[in-house]
Amino acid sequence: MEKTTRALTCIVCPRGCQMQVTLEDGVPVSVCGNICPRGKTYAEAECTHPVRTLTSTIRLQDGRILPVKTNGAIPKHLLFDAMDIVGGLHPAAPVALGQVILQNLLDTGVDVVATADAE
Numbered sequence: 001m002e003k004t005t006r007a008l009t010c011i012v013c014p015r016g017c018q019m020q021v022t023l024e025d026g027v028p029v030s031v032c033g034n035i036c037p038r039g040k041t042y043a044e045a046e047c048t049h050p051v052r053t054l055t056s057t058i059r060l061q062d063g064r065i066l067p068v069k070t071n072g073a074i075p076k077h078l079l080f081d082a083m084d085i086v087g088g089l090h091p092a093a094p095v096a097l098g099q100v101i102l103q104n105l106l107d108t109g110v111d112v113v114a115t116a117d118a119e
């Protein structure tokens with residue numbers, strides 16, 4: 001059985017707890033340094049299936065910039081491919097806050113949505 005440790009900074013809240021995760025054969029078996037249970041949940045997920053919410057901006061057809069984000073977290077290893085796809089989106093105005101700009105990004109089941117209105 002291979003035992004390893006991994007240092008992580010919790011990104012769940014601004015406190016940024018410094019955590020130490022002990023893994024046995026890649027499986028988290030203990031977490032320390034977290035002040036609340038959310039840190040443990042984050043650390044275990046980060047070591048087994050890291051995900052991120054993507055936030056970005058896109059350019060509308062008229063040249064204006066529109067902020068967007070995914071409406072859920074996507075696997076971290078897909079972030080660069082996702083950014084390439086999102087960067088190629090150029091919808092026409094008007095766009096409403098919360099409007100889906102792209103469905104099912106990279107077959108993740110997560111959509112790209114507008115985070116602002118553009119009249």
Ligand code: SF4
Binds near residue numbers: 036040
């Ligand atoms: S462990 Fe809890 S208190 Fe610490 S950064 Fe994470 S969410 Fe915040």
